Amino acid sequence: MATLHTVNKSPFEKRSLDCCIRHANPGSAILLIEDGVYGALKDTAVSDKVSGALDGRKVYVLGPDLHARGMSDDRVIDGVEVVDYAAFVDLVTEHDRVQAWL
C-alpha cells in the first residue's frame, strides 16, 4: 500500500517538495535525491516544513548527492535518515510503488 516518493528538485527553486509533502499520505516515505537534497538541511527556509513531514512519514536523503554538494551528515535535519545507493534500492523494493516529483 505504501508509496515511496522521490523529489529531485531544489525546494528553493521549484515547488516539487511542497507538492510532494502535501500529497504524501501517512505511512509513506519521501526520499530526497539530486538537487532535492537541499530540502534535508537544517536552518533553512524550508526546514520546518520538512520537519513537519516527519510526523507520520519517513524522510530519507541520498548521501552521495548530499556529499557531492558539500553537505555533511551533521547538517541534516534530525530524524531525516541519510542512505546510500544500496538502501535506495531496498526502499524501492520495500514499497509498492515509486512516485517521482520532478
Place this chain on the structure above:
Amino acid sequence: MAEPWEEDEGPVKKFMYVNRKAPYGTIYALESLEVVLIAAAFDQDVSLAFLDDGVFQLKKGQDTGEIGVKNFSPTYRALEGYDIEKLYVEKESLEVRGLTADDLIVPVEVLSQDELSKLMDEQDVILSF
C-alpha cells in the same frame, strides 16, 4: 611586434556572470565556469554574481566521488589566477539556505539584494546561468 589581433583591443567592457543554479543537478554551473574561463582571455572587466541556488556552487567540501561526476568546485579557487577577483554573493540567498560566508570555498564579497541590483545596473553585459 604585436600580432594584428592584438593591436586594437577596443574598449574594456564590464561583464557580469549571474549564477542562479545549484551545481550537479543541471549543467548550468559548469557551463558558466567554462564560459568565464574563456572570457578571461579577452581582458575584460569580469565579475561573478552568485544568488538564489547559485550560492550552493561555492559550498566548501564538495565530494563527488560517489556520484561519478567531476568536482569542479576547486576551479573557483583558480579564478584569481585568471585575474577574476570580483566574486559577489547575495546575503539574502545565503540566509534562506542556512549558509554563511564561512561555508564558501573562496573569499567573496557578500552584498545585499539592493547592492547587487545596483551593481547589475552598472554592467555593459550580463550573462545568465
